[in-house]
Amino acid sequence: PESKLIEEIANDVLKRLDATFHSENKGLVGVECPIEEIESSLRIGSEGVCKLGIWGIGGIGKTTIARAVFNKFSRHFEGSYFALNVREAEETGRIKDLQKELLSKLLNDGNVRNIEFELYRLARKKVLIVFDDVSNRRQIQSLIGCLDELASGSRVIITTRDKQVLKNCWANQIYRMKELVYADAHKLFRQCAFGGDHPDASHTELTDKAIKYAQGVPLALKVLGCHLCGRSKEVWESAMRKLEIIPHEEIQEVLKISYDSLDDSQKNVFLDIAFFFEGEHRDVVISFFDASGFEAKIELSVLEYFLHRIRMHDLLRDMGREIVRKESIDYPGNRSRLWHHKDISEVLKKGQNFINLEKIDLSGSEQLMKLPDLSLARNLKILKLCGCSSLMETHSSIQCLNKLEVLDLEDCKSLTSLPNSIHSKYLKEFKISGCSNLKNFPDISSSRIPFLDLKEVGIKELSPSIECLSELTELQIDNCSRLEKISNSIFNLKSLSGIGICNCSNLKGFSEFPFCTIDETRIERVSSSTLRLKSLSSLQIIDCKKLERLPDELGNLEALRVLKVEEAAIREVPESLSQLAFLSELKLKNCSELEYISSNIFKLKSFIYIEISNCSNLKSFPKIPSCNIDGSTGIERPSSSTLRSENCSSLVSLSSSLCMLKSLSSLQIIDCKKLERLPESLVKGTAIREVPESLGQLSTLVRLDLSTNNLERTPASLYQLSSIKYLKPFDNNFKHRLLTLSGDFRNRLKLDLIGLTETVYDGLRKLQCSLKVIAPQSEPRP
Secondary structure (H helix, E strand, O other): OHHHHHHHHHHHHHHHHHHHHHHHOOOOOOOHHHHHHHHHHHOOOOOOOEEEEEEOOOOOOHHHHHHHHHHHHHHHOOEEEEEOOHHHHHHOOOHHHHHHHHHHHHHOOOOOOOHHHHHHHHOOOOEEEEEOOOOOHHHHHHHHOOHHHOOOOOEEEEEEOEHHHHHHOOOOEEEEOOOOOHHHHHHHHHHHHHOOOOOOHHHHHHHHHHHHHHOOOHHHHHHHHHHHOOOOHHHHHHHHHHHOOOOOHHHHHHHHHHHHOOOHHHHHHHHHHHHHHOOOEHHHHHHHHOOOOHHHHOOEOOOEEEOOEEEOOHHHHHHHHHHHHOOOOOOHHHOOEEOOHHHHHHHHHHOOOOOOOOEEEOOOOOOOOEOOOOOOOOOOOEEEOOOOOOOOEOOHHHHHOOOOOEEEOOOOOOOOEOOOEEOOOOOOEEEOOOOOOOOOOOEEOOOOOOEEEEEOOOOOEEOHHHHHOOOOOEEEEEOOOOOOEEEHHHHHOOOOOEEEEEOOOOOOEEEOOOEEOOOOOOEEOOOHHHOOOOOOOEEEEEOOOOOOOOOHHHHHOOOOOEEEEEOOOOOEOOHHHHHOOOOOEEEEEOOOOOOEOOHHHHHOOOOOEEEEEOOOOOOEOOOOOOOOOOOOOOEOOOOOEEEEEEOOOOOOEOOHHHHHEOOEEEEEEEOOOOOOEOOOOOOOOOOOOEOOHHHHHOOOOOEEEOOOOOOOEOOHHHHHOOOOOEEEOOOOOOHHHHHHOOHHHHHHOEEEOOOOOHHHHHHHHOOOOOOEEEOOOOOOOO
16 A cells, blocks of 8 residues: 555665664764763654753764764654854854854845845754854854744754753753763774774773873864874883873874963963962862852863863873973073972972063972072962872962962971961961971961861861951861860851861860950950850760860850860860850760769750760769759750750769750750759650650669659659659659559658649549558648
């Protein structure tokens, strides 16, 4: 029949088209998986208009993949067009010509005149369009107007180096082009360098070096392969050595297009990252640049994230360094940035007047023992010396670098001293973590440092000069095994929101010092009562085994919300703690010398969680005279509260001042083996709804009052308390449990029924059991 013949013809045409597609893609390497992923995202055949973006650096293969997808699926549409080099068309003034060609192809009409009418016609056809190398949404609008006005079932693919362009075009899906895996990179390089054959043994190592340099970028693999094809081994070796310093020009020309599209401030950010910040934590970099608009900059395809760290492709990094090299090819001292050790060595040895030099990176220079005079580098902004493990001293000229913004001395393990002061008021980043032999912390004039990490630093004393870092928000002191004293002046840092002090095994306490004023015109002494740190919300002191006393200034930390003290030798908690209106979490753990905790802590107005664990010397919570046992002075709180005490082996009793905790919803007493008595007013007037089953494990408990509260039930284990002698229950369903009690239990138990309803009392009186009852007319015995 005729229908079957048509079907056979159609199938034959499709097979021929498939054969055409495979022949067009012959020679392409590593395209199968990307095509499959893009095909899945395009949802060919479904309704609506789907806009898919392909994003990546120059030379990564965006156009190649887009062309392969176009070749495979264009036959499924009523019209299709591949708009090549859109950015270039706009830059050369050919955007109108490109628009006419696009409409002519899509409408199959060689006589396009009335653009508005032709766009109306286009909106009625299901089309596939690829816009290649787009750098601005305006370019697509100039070509075709609003993409959402295309006919349902249409598909649009946009390739770009800038991810933000895809967001501006409201792309439904964004596909990031990935570098070729090693096997595919090796295959592509072989095709170009050896005509597809395997390299002989003498070129194996050089081949691996070339592939490693290209970092999976197809353009780089092709350019290097073609450049080295047929060359001698000596030429290969020379080329590899040169690439370590100077990128291949043809590769750079393609990559530099991304750089050229940036404005001046973005170019500076790009170069700083290429030289100094690649691999740094994203938050640190953003903080350094103080950039409210930096978020847009880091969306450029030249940058990406991995585990919150900023990553830049090696080829882009090398391109940035080459741009700076060309600032002054013959005189490195005239460049704005230096990173190669040979250039830095030449400049420093010759003592050039490097007035243009803004950045020096000597990171990882393991043979550097002494930093030379840098007084001539008057415009130096960044000095990176991290990982210079042999560096023993810095030159005094560092203190006179008045424009210095970054001083990175991280992991300079042999460094013993720094200048007494650093005068740059622009300093934003000061790193000395890992300087395990450093003996002094310098006075720093800058008020711009937001974060200070003192990890594994050899100083014995954190001096009061730290108070001059007025914009410091985070201070971390970790594994400083020689540190003995910390100045109380840290509590006068007005912007500080978090302090962490961990594993400082010799820290003995906080000491009062004179401290500097911001203008440094005078030194004065301030009493602890004047210290009012309004931003500190978290203070953690962990594993400081010689710390015997917490600073009295704790009560002045008005914004403190979290206080954690673990594995310290403190004997008491300051009385002033009760003044902390916002403290919601208090943890005292593994403080084996702790003997005294004022019950004033229960006056904390915002208390949500208190944990006291493994404090083996703590015997009790002392009473406070101002607390009424009936709870009339209790503090009402907006939220429920938890008190947890675990493995306090000497704890004998809890204070009756617990009556102040009107919002107490959870009381956890775990493995406190000497606790014999809970206060009579334990749950009176609190928000506790039920007593946990574990209460039955208190084998020494003799007296329990559960009256005047909001309890909804008691656990069965309550009636298994082996030493209980006095029980005052709450007014709800408990009488049926008494029938199951052993005779021994009933014989020793004294049941207090004062205050219970008449119905409950009458019901109990009718029970045939030998209970000693304190009746409503009686008074309980003491």
